[in-house]
Amino acid sequence: MLFNSFDYALFLPIVFGLYWIRFQNSIKWQNSLLLGASFLFYGFWDYRFLALLGFSTLLDYYCAFKIDREKVLKKRKLWLWVSVGMNLAFLGYFKYVNFFIDSFSQLLENIGFNIGMHSLEIILPVGISFYTFHGISYIIDVYKERIKPERNIITYALFVSYFPLLVAGPIERATHLLPQLKKSRKFSYDAAIQGFYQIAWGFFKKVVVADQCAVVANAAFDNSENHDSTFLALGAICFAFQIYGDFSGYSDIALGTSKLFGIELIQNFKQPYFSRDIAEFWRRWHLSLSNWFRDYVYIPLGGNRQGKVKTIRNTLIVFLLSGFWHGANLTFVFWGLLHALFFLPLIFLNQTKKHLGIVAEHRMIPRLQELFQMSVTFLLVCFAWIFFRSKSINEAFLYIENLLAFSKYKNSSGWPENTKLTIVLLVLFVGIDWLSRGREHPIFGKYQYTKCLLLLLSILVFGVFTTRTTFIYFQF
Numbered sequence: 001m002l003f004n005s006f007d008y009a010l011f012l013p014i015v016f017g018l019y020w021i022r023f024q025n026s027i028k029w030q031n032s033l034l035l036g037a038s039f040l041f042y043g044f045w046d047y048r049f050l051a052l053l054g055f056s057t058l059l060d061y062y063c064a065f066k067i068d069r070e071k072v073l074k075k076r077k078l079w080l081w082v083s084v085g086m087n088l089a090f091l092g093y094f095k096y097v098n099f100f101i102d103s104f105s106q107l108l109e110n111i112g113f114n115i116g117m118h119s120l121e122i123i124l125p126v127g128i129s130f131y132t133f134h135g136i137s138y139i140i141d142v143y144k145e146r147i148k149p150e151r152n153i154i155t156y157a158l159f160v161s162y163f164p165l166l167v168a169g170p171i172e173r174a175t176h177l178l179p180q181l182k183k184s185r186k187f188s189y190d191a192a193i194q195g196f197y198q199i200a201w202g203f204f205k206k207v208v209v210a211d212q213c214a215v216v217a218n219a220a221f222d223n224s225e226n227h228d229s230t231f232l233a234l235g236a237i238c239f240a241f242q243i244y245g246d247f248s249g250y251s252d253i254a255l256g257t258s259k260l261f262g263i264e265l266i267q268n269f270k271q272p273y274f275s276r277d278i279a280e281f282w283r284r285w286h287l288s289l290s291n292w293f294r295d296y297v298y299i300p301l302g303g304n305r306q307g308k309v310k311t312i313r314n315t316l317i318v319f320l321l322s323g324f325w326h327g328a329n330l331t332f333v334f335w336g337l338l339h340a341l342f343f344l345p346l347i348f349l350n351q352t353k354k355h356l357g358i359v360a361e362h363r364m365i366p367r368l369q370e371l372f373q374m375s376v377t378f379l380l381v382c383f384a385w386i387f388f389r390s391k392s393i394n395e396a397f398l399y400i401e402n403l404l405a406f407s408k409y410k411n412s413s414g415w416p417e418n419t420k421l422t423i424v425l426l427v428l429f430v431g432i433d434w435l436s437r438g439r440e441h442p443i444f445g446k447y448q449y450t451k452c453l454l455l456l457l458s459i460l461v462f463g464v465f466t467t468r469t470t471f472i473y474f475q476f
Contacts, residue, residue: 001044038163064149127167164254170288185262195259197443202252210245211464213238276373
């Protein structure tokens with residue numbers, strides 16, 4: 001079920017009404033309703049994968065108790081690896097097995113052996129990367145004795161499959177979400193209205209910003225050899241805002257939806273394109289994934305506590321894994337490697353934590369130095385996005401080659417009709433995002449009713465509704 005679908009427009013009010021009118025005084029029934037709604041929500045994609053979601057949930061639920069009850073370290077580790085290993089095995093099979101088959105087949109062909117290996121017909125379960133990471137973080141936290149295993153199977157199953165975050169995050173932690181699922185929740189008009197505002201802002205970012213930018217970005221990337229450098233540069237910028245509007249828009253809808261039910265999810269984006277270096281960018285982009293890799297990979301490897309050589313090693317590992325997490329394609333691995341390389345100067349100069357505050361805080365206009373830093377960081381991010389968006393490494397380099405050819409401006413008749421409108425909308429969006437930096441979304445504060453009305457009007461006028469597009473991160 002898509003957030004931007006008629007099905008969801010019916011689904012959400014029904015669940016909301018039952019939750020607060022029928023089950024307001026019972027945590028048990030509220031959680032049961034949300035769990036049933038989550039399975040229904042997920043089953044709309046492909047009901048067959050409900051069994052996989054259910055098995056993964058029961059596996060981690062059982063293994064957590066075995067870890068907690070065992071006193072012998074070797075047995076605790078055994079149950080830890082049963083859970084983590086099986087979760088990663090499922091993820092590897094559905095997401096990466098064809099990648100390894102194709103890579104191995106290509107390797108054999110390169111040395112003269114053609115054994116006729118073929119890819120398997122495997123359907124990728126939507127959201128598997130997200131709910132798998134939920135389960136792994138939970139089982140590790142139990143093993144590390146940060147939390148006790150959750151005894152109520154309905155509460156734990158809801159933690160894993162809570163529908164606002166089920167298919168594209170944010171990646172929640174048991175230490176943050178489980179306590180909220182276990183305490184009484186009372187209806188708050190203010191929380192509900194703020195949730196509605198955040199949903200509206202998320203829809204604006206998706207159907208106005210992302211989907212308008214998608215038309216330009218697709219035209220540029222799908223036929224780069226027939227466009228001039230100006231349009232290819234615009235295409236790369238448009239994809240940067242397409243993926244930002246698309247993914248952060250989904251996160252806003254998820255956070256806003258959850259507020260309707262009195263549950264707070266972690267913020268996943270904090271105006272990342274106003275970052276002054278790559279380290280700050282990753283403290284503002286997809287925070288839940290960045291923090292997951294920091295806490296469960298980077299720090300256990302030693303973090304930055306064992307000298308620069310191991311810090312560089314650990315950084316490379318994290319970014320390569322982050323790239324591979326996004327998909328079974330060398331383009332994603334290369335994208336992760338580029339970000340690791342962008343990080344190296346900051347590590348050598350001990351500047352990874354230089355920019356922790358909000359840029360130009362308490363000022364309307366940034367200083368020239370801040371503007372330069374943000375521009376350089378944004379260009380580096382856009383350059384890396386070229387590999388993320390391209391279907392292959394060769395296609396990415398072809399795009400860059402055509403981009404750097406500095407071909408003269410051509411007649412814009414070959415450009416999509418919405419190009420000029422997209423540029424205007426991008427300028428307005430950047431301005432709104434700049435003014436709201438430091439806040440969860442721009443509708444907070446004075447004149448919020450007026451701002452929300454203007455936002456809804458903009459969605460109706462400029463939103464792309466001719467085709468119902470999925471969210472980009474559904475494929476991950």
